[in-house]
Each structure stands twice: as structure tokens, then as C-alpha cells.
Amino acid sequence: MTVEHRFGGRWTDRKLDILSQYLTFFTTALRAQNFQLLYIDGFAGSGNRLIERIIAQEEPLFGIENRSERVHAPGSARIALETNPPFNRIALIERHAKRFEELKKLCSHYPTVQVDLLQGDANEAIVELCRTIPWRGPNAPGRGIRAVLFLDPYGMNLAFSTLEAIAATKAIDVWYLFPISGVCRQASRDGGKLAPYKRAAITRILGTDEWENEFYNYPVTDDLFGHLTAKHRSADIKTIEGYIKKRLSLVFPIVRDPLTLKTDNGSPLYSLFFALSNSDPKAIGLALKGADHILRTGISSQVRPRK
Numbered sequence: 001m002t003v004e005h006r007f008g009g010r011w012t013d014r015k016l017d018i019l020s021q022y023l024t025f026f027t028t029a030l031r032a033q034n035f036q037l038l039y040i041d042g043f044a045g046s047g048n049r050l051i052e053r054i055i056a057q058e059e060p061l062f063g064i065e066n067r068s069e070r071v072h073a074p075g076s077a078r079i080a081l082e083t084n085p086p087f088n089r090i091a092l093i094e095r096h097a098k099r100f101e102e103l104k105k106l107c108s109h110y111p112t113v114q115v116d117l118l119q120g121d122a123n124e125a126i127v128e129l130c131r132t133i134p135w136r137g138p139n140a141p142g143r144g145i146r147a148v149l150f151l152d153p154y155g156m157n158l159a160f161s162t163l164e165a166i167a168a169t170k171a172i173d174v175w176y177l178f179p180i181s182g183v184c185r186q187a188s189r190d191g192g193k194l195a196p197y198k199r200a201a202i203t204r205i206l207g208t209d210e211w212e213n214e215f216y217n218y219p220v221t222d223d224l225f226g227h228l229t230a231k232h233r234s235a236d237i238k239t240i241e242g243y244i245k246k247r248l249s250l251v252f253p254i255v256r257d258p259l260t261l262k263t264d265n266g267s268p269l270y271s272l273f274f275a276l277s278n279s280d281p282k283a284i285g286l287a288l289k290g291a292d293h294i295l296r297t298g299i300s301s302q303v304r305p306r307k
């Protein structure tokens with residue numbers, strides 16, 4: 001008898017499962033509506049990911065023997081390349097040279113998919129795509145272009161100003177893995193350790209320096225002798241997630257409560273946000289039908305393409 005476990009990062013399976021379901025929902029729901037459908041991956045990686053499988057094998061006389069093996073599983077880019085019905089166009093952004101080369105190699109196996117491979121910084125590339133793509137109007141194909149953007153950075157790599165450019169298109173549905181653990185690490189509990197570079201990193205990702213007033217208790221007179229308590233972070237994960245949602249809601253018409261993705265031992269790592277830049281009620285209704293269902297149940301609703 002063999003028992004198989006996947007080692008490390010059930011949260012990774014979860015985020016990719018949600019993405020995969022939404023991409024299928026999106027292309028199925030919009031394919032008959034004469035939009036050009038675009039997928040953008042801001043932090044594409046190599047297209048695949050390595051997972052370690054632990055295989056427990058019961059041997060007669062010797063009991064259980066464990067062995068592990070490393071195997072490739074699809075990452076976000078490959079999931080998009082294999083989405084059915086397919087996207088009309090896919091833009092993949094990756095900064096790391098070796099991963100970019102692997103991505104190129106992977107795309108060569110999908111000759112029928114129109115792929116734009118962009119090596120460089122995600123912030124610059126996304127802002128440029130948002131600015132130059134003819135989302136609607138006389139230069140747009142058909143009724144215009146509709147996109148899904150996946151933002152899956154390791155750390156605090158995405159500037160808030162990039163989100164403002166995305167929101168301005170009014171044509172992009174966004175899945176953003178906000179690095180909540182990175183922000184909590186930089187916003188140290190002990191306010192005395194809040195170094196200028198930590199402040200700058202949080203301000204860049206949140207687009208304001210007001211977070212400090214929200215997260216920290218200021219020194220108060222402590223006792224009859226006027227001693228001051230040290231400034232400390234009072235905001236917990238839920239408060240910080242609430243504040244991030246408030247910030248995102250300033251630029252996107254719709255932002256859903258995040259799904260907190262945790263390590264296998266329960267530590268919060270990322271907060272997965274779904275945000276819509278499109279303010280058209282019909283577009284919102286359709287997108288939320290899919291996203292809410294997927295977030296709630298992990299199973300996409302059965303959508304029929306609209307005529």
C-alpha cells in the first residue's frame with residue numbers, strides 16, 4: 001500500500017486552485033460576448049513549480065518506508081496557458097533571468113497561444129500595459145479588451161501606484177496575494193525598531209504613510225511620575241487586513257474580504273484579495289458570481305457562456 005502526501009504549502013495549491021477556477025469561469029462566461037480576453041501575470045515565475053511528494057510504502061516484514069521525490073506541477077503561467085476555453089492573449093512578466101528563460105521554453109510548447117513575454121520589473125511593465133492597451137474605443141478589437149491580472153509576488157514588490165494604474169483601465173479583474181506576513185514583519189511590534197527603510201517599504205505598498213497612526217499606539221503618560229510607555233503596534237492581522245481593504249477600496253469600485261492563506265502550521269502568509277476595476281453593474285454582477293462562489297466554496301459555479 002502506498003500513501004502519498006504533498007509536502008509543503010497547501011496554501012500554494014489553494015491559491016492556484018482559486019486562480020485556475022476563476023480563469024475557466026472568466027473565459028467561459030465572456031467568450032461569446034465579443035471581447036478580446038487577456039491574462040496578465042505580474043510575477044509569473046518559471047511557469048512550473050517543484051513540489052515534494054512523500055510516499056509512504058508499506059513493506060511486508062520491514063514496516064513503513066518513506067521516500068520523497070520532486071515533481072513538476074503547473075504554476076500560474078502554465079495554468080493560464082492551458083485554460084479552456086483559451087485566452088486570446090497572455091502577457092507574462094518575470095524579472096529573474098533564469099526563470100524567464102524557463103518561461104520562454106515552456107511557452108514554446110504552446111505555439112497556438114499568443115504570448116507576450118516581458119522580462120523586467122512588474123510595476124513598470126504593468127503600468128506600461130495599462131497605458132498602451134486599447135481597452136475600449138475605436139482602436140479596440142470587438143467590444144473591447146477584458147483582462148484577469150494575477151499578482152503573486154514573494155514579498156512587498158508591488159507599489160500602490162501600480163494598483164492605481166490598473167484600476168484606471170476599468171477593464172481588469174485582479175487577484176492580489178498581499179504579503180501580510182511581510183508587512184507584519186516590517187511593522188515591528190516594538191515601535192522603536194521601526195527603521196526608516198521599513199517605514200518606506202510599507203508606505204510604498206500601501207500608498208500612504210497614514211498606516212502608522214492606524215497600526216501603532218502612541219506613547220502615553222504611564223504613571224504618576226510621567227514615564228512614557230514605548231510605542232508599540234496594537235493592530236493585529238485582522239485590523240491590518242481591514243486597513244488594506246480600505247486602501248484598495250479607494251481605487252477599486254469592488255474589493256472582496258480577503259482569504260487569509262496560512263502555512264501548514266497556521267501562520268498567516270498572504271491575504272488573497274479579489275478586486276474589480278470595472279464599475280459597470282453587469283460586469284460586476286458576472287465577476288462576483290464567479291469570484292464569490294469560488295472564494296466561498298472553492299468550487300466554481302457552472303457558467304454557461306452568454307449569447
Ligand SMILES: C[S@@+](CC[C@H](N)C(=O)[O-])C[C@H]1O[C@@H](n2cnc3c(N)ncnc32)[C@H](O)[C@@H]1O
Binds near residue numbers: 044157
Ligand atoms: C511567488 S513567485 C511566482 C509564482 C508563480 N505565480 C507560480 O504560480 O508559479 C514570485 C516571482 O516574482 C518574481 N519577481 C519578484 N520581484 C519581481 C518584480 N519586481 N518584477 C517582476 N518579477 C518579480 C520572482 O523572481 C518570482 O519568480
